[in-house]
Amino acid sequence: MLKIGIITGSTRPNRKSLKIAEELKKWADKREDALYEVVDIADYNLPMYNEPIAALYSQDYQTPEAIPxxxxxxxxxxxxxxVPEYNHGLPSALKNAIDYLCHEYGNKVAGSVTYGSQGGIRAGEVLRLVLGGLHVAVISTSLALSILTDFDSEDNFIPEEIHQTIFNKLLDRLLAWGEPLKVLRDNEPTHK
Incomplete structure (x- = not known):
């Protein structure tokens, strides 16, 4: 079975990404077609990127937080x-977390669930560009949530039913790409 990480895109104390990720995991677990887990970037306490450039390519990380x-x-x-949309782009915490690594992302697949006052779509487009440079296949099916209609006045996540249908289509595509990419990675020579 494929292992899929549902990665939070923000570390702010009042962020919505963790609530959304936890709900998405519940939806995904109903499928029983992969192993899904929430990966909260806040748990890794990554400092601002400060690795020597050689560490990025050699995977000999100097920053202790980078290793886990x-x-x-x-x-x-x-x-x-x-991913929330911050100033028409990605949150700096997510970009920082992505920048710490290179090879670990290669030949894997990603999808996005974005949110913001206009669905966070621009953040998803920026993410697509960043991940493409790391040899990640980014699927085109995505889910865009509105902070105006998908949350109540107490900040509880109350998604429309259609969102679960769209999310399932996202997972279908993600897994369809994930299987052949896993075969490709399993047959690659290691270069470390």
């Missing part, structure tokens, strides 16, 4: 990024 992060990303076959 690399191990987690390496253990996954695919990703669902839960």
């Amino acid at each position: 992060w690399a191990e987690k990303i390496n253990s996954l076959d695919g990703f669902i990024f839960v």
Whole structure:
């Protein structure tokens, strides 16, 4: 079975990404077609990127926090990024977490669930560009949530039923790409 990480895109104390990720995991677990887990970037306490450039390519990380992060990303076959839109782009915490690694992302698949006042779509487009540079296959099916209609006045996540249908289509695509990419990775020579 493929292992899919549902990765939070923010570390702010009042963030919505963790609530959304936990709900998405419940939806995904009903399918029983892969192993899904919430990966909260806040748990890794990554400092601002400060690795020597050689560490990025050699995977000989100097920052202690980078090692468990690399191990987690390496253990996954695919990703669902839960991304808020900050200033028409990605949150700096997510970009920082992505920048710490290179090889661990390669030849894997990703999808996005974005949110913001206009669905966070621009954040998803920025994420697509960043991940493409790391040899991640980013599927086109995505889920865009509105902070105006998908949350109540007490900030509880109350998604429309259609969102679960769209999310299932996202997972169908993610797994369809994930299987052949896993075969490709399993047959690659190691270069470390």
